[in-house]
Amino acid sequence: MMNLTRRTLLGASASLALGAAARLEAAASEARPDLFIGTGGDGHTFPGASMPFGMVQLSPDTDTARWDTCSGYHHGDASLLGFSHTHLSGTGIGDMLDVLVVPTRGPVQLQPGPLDRPDEGYRQRYSQEQAEPGYYAVTLESGVRAELTVTPRTGIHRYQFPAGPAHILIDMSHLVMEGPGEAPLIDEALLTLEPEGTLTGTRRVFRWAKGRRIFFAMQFSRAADRVEFFTDDDQRAGATGAKGKRLKAVLHYADAGSAPLMIHCGISAVDLDGARRNLEAEAPHWNFNRYRAAAAQAWAAEMGHIIAEGGTAEQRTILASALYHASLGPTLFSDVDGRYVGLDHQVHTLGEGERAYSAYSLWDTYRAFHPLQTLIRPHRAAEFTADLIRQTWQSPFGPPVWPLQGVETGCMIGWHSVAVLAEARAKGIAADYAAAWPGIEKRLFDWSTPHLDNSLGIREYDEMGFIPADRIFESVSRVLEYSYDDYAAAHIADAAGATDRAARLRQRCGNWRNVFDAKLNFARPRLADGRWAEPFAPNEVGHSGKWRDFTESNSWQATFLNQHDVHGLIAAMGGDAAFEAKLDALFTADSTLPEGAPPDISGLVGQYAHGNEPSHHVAYLYAYCGAAWKTQAMVRRLLTEMYKAAPDGVIGNDDCGQMSAWFILSSLGFYPVDPVSATYVLGSPLFPRATVKLGQGRKLMVEAPGNGPGTPYVRAVQWNGQPWTRGWIAHADLAKGGTLRFEMSSTPDKAFASRPEDRPGRPA
Incomplete structure (x- = not known):
């Protein structure tokens, strides 16, 4: 691409008072998110326009087929297809990319053409990209200047054409086409030009x-001066619409450049009436x-939740960008009239003030993303909690796993929505948790309940205490993650009064113990007869190939996947010294991975993999064995090495904000x-000062005077002016607001939080 610029212009909405408020305003205006962070490498984010947690993500698509373009966009692709209205942020699987709009000139081309040969189709090279929260603009090689903004449920386009004729192509089929004998990716598609000029459509x-x-x-x-419709195999259809699988419409303008052309596109998962009403x-x-403003x-309000002072300009940009990416989803899924599609595939109507959401990447986000929302957006966390309880009622599979647009994908293992519910309950989010229990109980104890791959082996897990590796794939990780979900589910059973089940x-x-080999101090697979599977190598992803x-x-990574x-x-490892030595070995091990290892195992420090979620808590485990200073050193290293202010600045898939939430917290x-414990383990703050808005006028101030690159260690901590000797702090304390003050040092204080009574996971 040519002359790429990355402006992110958030701006302050009003001047503030002098003193501390003015200082915070200056910090906020300087630290603007860079929406291109994560669009390169394996970050899988997109630069287009969205509202916070909005239904529409109006963004350019550069490709639809590659793993690199799970979000529809990859930095460095030299041409783009057009602009579609829905995108996933940071996922490892692609979907969405609905309703592609292509503004262009010249002969009508109905096929996109190859990425590297845009002249063979309607693809266009592009330049002068500009992205800021809620706005995206780019210049296309056809001479069109495209600008995009959004409302929660509607995409707003503005196109300035050169003088002369031009056209708008609406492509409902730009996804990868199925091969011979394969099931169609798209069916039941319909395009209709209504008498008053509204273009409506749908597809499955x-x-x-x-x-x-x-x-x-x-x-x-x-x-338009003229409208054409095309159906499967680009056959010309009627003058007012088309029906089939791969549909397109072309709107012709004889003098497109006479004035800017605007397009408004409302979407819905319910029906055409829902899209019209939106x-x-x-x-x-x-x-x-006005829409852009x-x-x-809306984004200025969200970005004001956390304001950092000090550090480097790049670090403040990374923080602002992380906060932006941790504010995109879950995405709004209910229409303005309160209707939405449940996981039972039925249309439901919400009560006044309620909202439904989609795109919950729960295997990833229960770890830090949802705790971040519970801390800074408790009202939004309450909406998510109520929504997940409803989805648990409605789904034939019980607690949600990876729900997307009214469909349970069943992606990943476990049922970590239970952990999100248990965490919310532990942190005081009011909800009807007991109502979720019947669905959870069925998933955990009724083997006749329909299941997807996420819950394979649960009967063996219950009856044998482990999952045989010669029967079920990913057996070790399943045992470890089912164990955590059992721990979380016990809290929901408590809420329902199901004491025996709890x-x-x-x-x-405690089933995690049954896949832990105390002789080797590794989690490893077991066979149905109880023997350990051979051969075994800790850097391999499986046994016997x-x-x-x-x-x-x-x-290496799964051994420490024990959060509860x-x-x-x-x-089990033999005590504090052995555990500390094992952590040391993890971070210093040879980083070699076997051939065929998943690309998600990235961001390696030894065999620790920051690019994927199972490792995200591990640097904090040193604090549990009395070596908090090693947590401080490693966390600071990860903060400074695994993130940067560049398109490839996220070391792995951002996974709907989880990688970003790790950086923020x-x-x-x-x-x-x-x-679920409703506590936080202390690490090493990055900035000398940060202000966190908690809602209802409460603020958390995090201070670390003189903090810098050479002071990663914590010498002492104060909470609201009083000495704090523990290596952890409760959510209930932070949520009230106050001042958490760190005294930083260039040398470790090995005594800090080393006493057993000061370590996390111990009774207060």
């Missing part, structure tokens, strides 16, 4: 979320700048190793 998509539906209603600021409610006028104002779950959550025994990890019973793991000096 079978990509990741199999069978999801999208509906849209699109209005134009001026009527459009009517949110896009009543044609003033593009409203989006900027006791059973608290016993069963036959089975994959771990989920996006190996034994760290002190039990320490004892760790840069503040604490992290939720076990979110």
Whole structure:
């Protein structure tokens, strides 16, 4: 691409008072998010326009097929297809990319053409990209200047064409086409030009979320001079619409450059009436700048949640960008009238003030993303909690796993929505947790309940205490993650008064011990007859080259995948010294991975893999064995080595904000190793000062005077002016607001938080 610029212009909405408020305003105006961070490398983010947690993500698509373009966009791709209205942020599987709009000139091309040969189709080279929260602009080689902004449920386009004729292509089929004999990716598609000039459409998509539906209603600021429709194999259809699988519409303008052309596109997963109502409610006028200003104002409020001072300009940009990416989803899924599609595939209507959401990457986000929301956006966390409880009622599979657009994808293992619910309950989020229990109980104890791959082996897990590696793939990771979900589910059983089940779950959550080999101090696979599977190598992802025994990890990483019973793991390894030595060995091991290892195992320090979620809590485990100073050193190293202000600045998939949330919380000096415990383990803050808005006028001030690159260690801590000797702090304390003050040092204080009574995971 040519002359790439990356401006992110958030701006302050009003001047503040002198003193501390003025200092915070200056810091906020300087630290603006760079929306291109994560769009390169394996970050899988997108630079387009979205509202915070909005339904529409209006962004350019550079490709739809490659792993690099799971979000539809990859930095460095030299051409783009057009602009579609829905995108996933940071995921490892691609989907969405609904309703592609292509503004262009010249002969009509109905196929996109190859990425490296855009002249063979409607692809266009591009330049002068500009991205800021709620706004995206780019110049296309056809001479069109494209600008995009959004409301929560509507995409707003403005196109300035050169003088002369031009056209708008609406492509409902730009996903990868199926091969011979394969099931269609798209069916039941429909395009209709309504008498008053609104273009409506729908399609059903079978990509990741199999069978999801999208509906849209699109209005134009001026009527086209001529409209053409095309159906499967680019056959010309009728004058007012088309029906089939691969549909397109072309709107021709004889003098497109006479005035800017605007397009408003409302979407819905419910029906065409929902799309029309969303459009009517949110896009009543044609003033593009007003929509852009409203989006900027919404983002200014969200970006004001955390303001850092000091550090480097790059670090402040990374923090602001991480906060932006941790504010994109879960994405709004209910229409303005409260209707949405449940996981039972039925249309439901919410009560006043309620919202439904989609795109919960729960295997990733229960670890830090959801705890971040609970801390800084408790109202939003309450909405997510109520939504996940509803989804648990509605899903035939019980607690949600990876719900996307009204479809349970079942992606990854476990059922970590239970951990999100248990964490919210532990932190005082009011909800009807007991209502979720019947669905959770069925998933955990009723083997006749329909299941997806995420819960394979649960009967063996219950009856044998482990999952045989010669029967079920990813057996070791399943045991470890099912154990944590059992621990979390016990808290929901408590809320429902199911005391016997709660006791059973608290016993069963110790099943992690049954895949831990105390002779080798590694988690490893076992066969159905109880023997350890051979051969075994801790950096391998499976045994005998036959089975994959771990989920996006190996034994080095999975051994420490024990967030709820760290002190039990320490004892199993032989005590504090042995545990500390094992952590040392993890971080200093040879980083070689076997051929065929998943690309998600990235960001290696030894065999620690920061690029994937199973490792995210591990640097904090030193604090449990009395070596908090090693946690401080490693956390600071990860903060400074694994993130940068560049397109490839996220070391792995951002996974709907989890990688970003790790940076945010760790840069503040604490992290939720076990979110359900409602505590945070202290680490090493990155900035000399940070202000965190907690809602209802409360603020958390994190201070580390004189903090810098040479002072990663903590000498002492104060909470609200009083000495704090513990290596952890409760959510209930931080949520009230106050001042957490770190005294930093260039040399480790090995005595800090080393006493058993000061370590995390111990009774206060």
